[in-house]
Amino acid sequence: MNLFIDYQTKILKLLKKLESKEIIKIPKKINSITIELPPKNQEAHISCNAAMLLAKENNQKPIEVAKILVKHFTKDFKEFNSVEIAGPGFLNISFNQKFWKNYLNQVIKLNTKYGSNKLKKKKYNIEFVSANPTGPLHVGHCRGAVLGDTLANIFTFNGNNVTKEYYVNDYGGQIKIFVNSVYYRILEIIKNEPFPSNLELYPGDYIIDIAKEVIKSKSIKDFSNLKKIFNLLSKKSISLSMKIIENNLKMLGIKHDNFVYESNLVKNNLVNNVIKKLKVKNYVYNGKLDVPKGEQTKEWKQRDQLLFRSSLFGDDTDRPLQKIDGSWTYFAGDMAYHSNKISRKFDILINILGADHAGYTKRIISVTKAISNNKVDLICKVSQLVKLFKNGEPFKMSKRKGDYITIEDLINEVGADATRFIMLNRSNDVEFDFDFKKVTEKSKDNPVFYVQYAYARINSVFRSLKVNLKSNLKINNEKYLLNNHELEILKKIAEWPKCINLSLSKLEPHRIPFYLYELATLFHSYWTLGNVNKEYRFINEEKNLTRLALLQAVSIVIKNGMTILGVSTPEKM
RNA sequence: CUGCCUCUAGCUUCAACUGGAUAGAGCGCCGCGCUUCGGACGCGGAGGUUGGGGGUUCGAAUCCCUCGAGGCAGGCCA
Known part of the structure; x- marks a missing residue:
């Protein structure tokens, strides 16, 4: 289910029908006819650029083509509430209430699958x-x-x-240095020989830990000749090192x-x-x-x-x-x-x-x-x-000096959720200044909590109503009409599959945190309306299911999005 | 010197549906709201020649050329 692709297909089909009746001519660049999101100041739900692309081929001004299309769109699509011509010839389309309620039902029915695009299955590495x-x-x-x-x-x-x-690069020069480092730490421990400073070795404390583990395992008895034991020591050290790395990754949920x-x-x-x-x-x-x-x-x-x-x-x-x-x-x-x-x-x-x-x-x-x-x-x-900063000063890390911030340090300070969200909250081909101090200080107004908070608030409503958020709601012919604020939220929900589709095709996951933040903003904004005006409360005397279903849909999208990001969604905060 | 990446508001934060409409958020700043279905909240305001210049077209932050700034890389490291 993807509103934008679905209506692109439907409108193209209609255009072809109109062509066969010789009402319009269709140009070759037919795939450039797309469904887009109207700008924020427009109330319309979706918008179509067809008229502008058809203009040349039909020898007419975009506005004139648009007028023809409006006529046929309103006739063919019963779910369209209105089709208006805007700007240079965009067709701004709004759906009716029935359409949106049905859409909500579908989101809830799809639940954990909502947002997933039906594409040809592929095998990825x-x-x-x-x-x-x-x-x-x-x-x-x-x-x-x-x-x-x-x-x-x-x-x-x-x-x-x-x-x-x-891919474990366990062959080559760095490995030699690493194994040598472990070796001399072992000598330091068992024979009290000072760790050499004239050789190229890693000084980090974790080398000492690995050395201790090697000694403890007793798989090597005689450490007098490095050459003789090199292969075994190397195997042992690398496996210990990989254990550390796998553990680090596990902390990030990887x-x-x-x-x-x-x-x-x-x-x-x-x-x-x-x-x-x-x-x-x-x-x-x-x-x-x-x-x-x-x-x-x-x-x-x-x-x-x-x-x-x-x-x-x-x-x-x-x-x-x-x-x-x-x-x-x-x-x-x-x-x-x-x-x-x-x-x-x-x-x-x-x-x-x-x-x-x-x-x-x-x-x-x-x-x-x-x-x-x-x-x-x-x-x-x-x-x-x-780029790392510490107290505003650039901070250079060096494995050789043993001077660096590990993932473990970071997660202990900031937490895995915030770490993942911050890292993903920008395009990956843009440099990223990371002030260790600042991030730890600011962790409280980190965007991740803002999104999680929206999810927790929804849970709180369902808790108070004693309705199970996990069991799917369904709207049946309820007379309640969605207001503009609610339609804004629904529009955003309908954008979710598009967000996923773009993240997938462009390999740009940063779109997801941005999207979730925007969805959460709409939600929080609406929530606060209820503080001022009781009409807008989720818990009200009308007890309408539609509003509750909308909430459930928001929670579904947040949950799906956060799961993809690898960030948790607590029910209480 | 050569290649790759980047440049958008006061900013050591970044969007912009990949060519669409009046370029949007965050932080900071100024001014408000709420004795709450959980304030880890909301609303409003100021703030822009999208690094400069040129080109392509109905239309450019986005594509092309050029100049500038920053970063990363350039066999016997990985």
Whole structure:
């Protein structure tokens, strides 16, 4: 059920009928004829741009075409209360009471499914977070995590099959540093050897915790030779680190369906295989890279290396696959990973990346095209930077210095609900200044509470009336007429499926918190009217069901929306 | 130097249904309402050359070009 799409279809059908009767001519750009929301100063419920788009083809002014359409619209659609011509030729349409009451009944009947769009089912794979398994997640990871999870919720809500995936980068240089760090912490604990300051190591306290856990597990007895135990220690440390990360995600209400380990891809020869395949297609070759312009040339030594021809697919340059020591680059592993994704036959692949990896999107999209012969599209969503501030001062986080705010810190201070709502309450490709102090101070007038409060107020009405909010109401021929305030709320409710549809097709979840805020505003505003004028109270002598049904519908939409956002809806606050 | 992202009200917050009507919210500011079906509320006001300039058309914050500002990135980190 989507008012805007339904009436687009119905009106197009009518236009075709009119064409067959030679009343009007229809231009080719027929799909641009849409149903829109009238501007806020208009009382109309929906608005149609048909007359303006038909004008040229019919050699008439938009207003003249509009006059013809008004005649046929009112004749064909009994549910239209009025059709008026406005502005340059918009048709402003209002529905009658019967239509809206019926609409309310349908919303309530659909309940948890209201807002979901009937589209072709698709199989989605969405990869997000994928942070290095070298320690707890920090605030910077949070935005991408929440974005990915919420997108996944939107896909699921619309009836799709979704796999939430985490790519564990457990192969490469950072891991060595991490395992070394754990090793020296272990020596510090059991042999009292001072933690070296001359080596490149992670100083964070969580390394000590991991070291303690390794000792406790007793799976390694002799720590005298790092080389001998490296593989085992690495496996152990990474698994402990992943436990921390999964726990962090759990605090945000996030649970991945699948974890893919880079080391497994290497071990199972997947990297080799992909490179072999691409060599055959001549997409992988041995060659030299040009020195990047503007780079200091001192450090740069041109050398022969294994390269992927990503420049063929729109990337700026070809990309290296092998390091100087012969081991694979991160990109080579990711290539194998994406080949693996493709082989699992998803309809849509999505990667959520942090802003600092934005330069990476072109090459990974290239590789997906190369492997799938241009058949599979990978969509990369970049979640822009979260700039951290502490007391108004920019705050740089560094894993190396062990100086950063973890997700755990954040949630303990602000709570998961507010964290998710704040992170989602802006477009993901806009930078986001996050003042830790300010957010914790302001948590009380955070928009999330405003929306939750509306839900709690509705619950309070149903509690006082001793009516179960969870059992569906139904309006039968009640004489009560919805007033303008109520129609405003209903209009907003009717907008919900459109909001979901846009969030889905544009992959922009931020529309949902904005929408919910607006719905809550209309509700609170109406509620306050009841303080002044008893006519507007939900609990009144008339005991009309329609008004109560409207309340129930609002609660349904808030509930559905908040569930998608991963934010709770308490019945009392 | 090159690529990507961003620029909308006083603002360290952001919308604008993807080309539609008089560009809207939040915070802050000013002025009100309510001894409540829960004040974690509501109403009103001031505040704008949508970073500058040009172009495309019935119509541009939105598309194209150009200039400016900020951010991120640029093989042997991930």
